[in-house]
Amino acid sequence: MASKPAADIIESIGGAENIVGLTHCATRLRFQLKDASGVDQKAVEAIPVVLGAVPQTGDRYQVVIGGAVETVYNDIMALPALKKMGSGDTIADIKAAERAKGPRGRFAALDTFFEILSDSFRPILGALLGASLFITFMALMATLGVIPAWNAPGVTLDPSWQFVNLMWQGVFVFLPLMVAYNASKRLGADPWVGFGIMAVVMLPGFAAIGQTTGAESVFGGHASVVQIFGLPLTVFDYSSQVFPPLLMAGVLGALTKLLKKIIPSSVQLIFVPFLSMLIMIPLTAFLIGPIGVYGGAGLGNFLKSINDFSPFIFAVVIPLAYPFMVPLGLHWPLNAIMLLNIQSLGFDFIQGPMGAWNFACFGATAGVLFLAIREKDRVMKQTATGALAAGLLGGISEPSLYGIHLRFKRIYPRMLIGCLVGGVIIGLGGGVKTSAFVFTSLLTIPAFDNIPLYSIAIAAAFFTAMILVILSGYQTPEQKAEVAAQVAADEAAESEKAATVANVAAPVAAAAVGTGTGTGTGTGTGTGTATALATVLATVGSPVAGIVVPLSEVPDPVFSKGIVGLGVGVDPTEDTVYAPGAGKVVVAQATGHAFGLLLDSGVELLIHVGIDTVNLAGKGFNVKVAAGDRVEAGTALVTFDRKVIEDAGYSLVTPVLVTNPKKFGSVDQAASGHVSVGSPLITVAAK
Incomplete structure (x- = not known):
């Protein structure tokens, strides 16, 4: 079901801002509106999926959809304008719910920190992914012996391969500028000012300062210290660094807010950028940059010490930790450390074990896809197919994690076992390293040593x-x-099963009479007549004992006007509803108020126990069957407590409706007065 009908419904009832609440029952959407006078009745009824619409008292409004009501409801709830009314199953809701469980849910400042961190990286993930595939390609060529070890010290590539090698370097060398832009923007500063500040320490001229006479080599030769106006300036290669631009953006954001409070708005355009750069460029070069480099190196060395002490423990802990870190957004610092490891150590040791987590995640998705195909679950099949493709080809776990795994909690224990198995194998093998930052997918396998x-x-x-x-x-x-x-409903909607004489419950007659005369002269004339009487394909028995109520007298216009289907009502005298014939349960509402059956005769039947009884939310009902069950004539569907329903002020009249009448010639009431269970109630005739 496309989302356009959903959007059209919302627009025709006055827009999302006119909706206070929305629920649905077996056949209709139930809106609680701010102002029902804003509804365009004709526009609602003109929408193709809408069978009818019924205004009610108290600014309530019902839109009749029929069997597809749940799909339309889900489409409506997925509309951006209705996001705040979500049922808790959207990706944003799942993320928020998971964050609330961890430290981010208890400390607002911590949550803000990780949001800033993720917003600084998220916009450039595509560029990182693209660049990582170039790195993988270079690694594959080196593995196959086409080129020498492209990243080894002293290796000079052919100019053609040098050019190919440059294709990924633009992203990673200038990564600090991208991070500075995103982080500054997220923190309310001018992103181009943040970009410009970080660009100063990446200029060739800045690096040249560290090569001047008198510069002292420090940090194992990775940096040098030179005196600038009597102050020590530590000159680093800031390529691929991420912690310095993050720290710089944090200070710049606070400084920008301060300057805007002090400087008159009429001259802010000039002096806020100028003073920001005047203060932040020296501060970044002399203090913030070195702190970011040393701080990041410290975190990287801490993790490296754990890996050096026991690669086995490290390789097991990382894949087991990731399934819990990613939903909380706690994995972003590790991504930054991976980049720093490559820049400072020349290799990274985290991505290998992380691959065990990713592929366990993708494997769980593949299992879900297998079951969805087997169970004919069309929606989950589409979800899992997309998530698996994103994972295996792009190394992206979020579609699997948020789209499937966090919605079905049974997956996590099985996925963790996969993480453990993969981690143990890597640990026993002594660990895996890569000289490039890559997304762990099938395409990036050659990037590992x-x-x-x-x-x-x-x-x-x-x-x-x-x-x-x-x-x-x-x-x-x-x-x-x-x-x-849902699967049964889809099958019923698509089924074009022809009713046969073997399914006839109460055949009436069909006759054809022909006469003819002829002469022996070689010429002849013939006349024939045929008379066909309507053939009753099925007789539907009463599902409950009670008094027959003509459809036009059922106390609900949605039913009495035949919008949902044709049939009759029954005012029950007993408290159990039975299947009137053999078939399959397509819909069994958990609230017990409505059941959809696909009878073997091809008749699709709706049994709606009482009027508006969905509002009881299951109180007074005891459901006996589930969707997908096979039933025979006389199988109990539900029992109900008459007193509970009547005390709540609801009618017990139970519509029994054929919801696919267009397939038949006629649907007629077959009884009046009192009927017992199984007594003929409706006749369905062929066209």
Whole structure:
């Protein structure tokens, strides 16, 4: 179902701002509006998916959809204008819920810090991903012997390959400028001022200062100190650094707010950028830059010391920690350390174990996809296919994580076992390194130094998680029932099953009579007549004992006007509703107020127990079947407490409706007065 009908419905009832609340029952959307006078009734009813619309008292409004109501409801709730009314299943809601569980949910400042960190990197992930594939290509060429080790000291490549090698360097060398721009913008400073400040320490002229006479080499030869106006200036190669621009942007954001308070608005355009650069360029060069470099190096060395002490422990801990760090957004600092490791050490040791997590995540998604195909779950099949493609080809775990895994909690334990298996294999093999920052996908396998070990580890992680998910499933019984209901509804909508004489419950007659005369002269004439009486394809029995109520007298205009379907009502005298024939349960509302059946005769039947009883939210109902169940005539569907329903002020009249009447010639009431369970109630005739 496209989202356009959903948007059209919202527009025709006065827009999202006119909606106070929205729920749905088995056949209709139930709106609570601020002002029902703003509804364009004709526009609502002209929408193709709408069967009818009924204004109600108290600014309530019902839009009748029929069997597709849940799909339309979901489309409406997915509209950006309705985001605040989400059911908690959107990616934004899932992210927020997960963050609330961790330290970010308890400390606002911490949450803000990680949001700034993620917003500084998120816009450039595409560029990083593209550049990482160039690095992978160079690594593959070196592995195949086409070119020498392109990143080894002293190696000179052919000019053609030098040019190819430059294709990734533009992103990583100037990464500090990109981070400075994004972080400054996020913190309310002029992003181009932040860009310009960081650019100063990346100029060739800045690096040349460190090569002047009298400069002292420090930091293992990676930096030098020179006196500038009597103050020591530490000159680093800031290429690929991320901590200095982040710290610079933090100070710049605070300084910008201060300057805007002090400087008159009429001259802010000139003096805020000027004073910001006057203060921040020296501060960044002399203090913030070195602090960022040393601080990042300290974090990197701490993790390296753990890896040096026990590569096995490190390789196991990283993939087991990532499934919990990513939902909380705590993985961003590790991404920064990976970049720093490559810049300072020449290699990174975190990405290999991280690959075990990623591929366990993708394997769990593959397991879900397998089950979705087997169970004909169209929606999950599409979700899992997209998430798996993003993972295997792009190394991106978020579509799998937020789109599937965090919604179905049974997946996590199986995925963690995959993480453990992959991590153990990498640990036993002594760890895996890479000289490039890459997204761990199938395409970037050649970027790692021990390709066989890494390949075995990620394959083991992938297939372990996938097999465990397939064997144990990923849904709770309730979730399985919801999927079965949707699949059954899809099958019923697409079914063009022809009713046959074998399905006839109460055939009447069909006759054809022909006569003819002829002469022996070789000429003849013939006359024939045929009379066809309507053939009753099915007789639907009453699902509940009670008094028959003509459809026009059912106390709900949605039903009485035949908008949902044709049939009759029954005012029950007993408290159990039964299946009137053999078939499949397509819809079984958890509230017990409505059931959709696809009978073997091809009749699609709606049994709606009472009027507006959905508002009881299941109180007084005891549901006996679930969507997807096979039922026979006389199978109990639900029992209800008459007193609960009547005390709540709702009518017990139960519409029994054929919801696909266009497939048949006629749908007629077959009884009046009192009927018992199974007594003929509706006749369905062929066209």
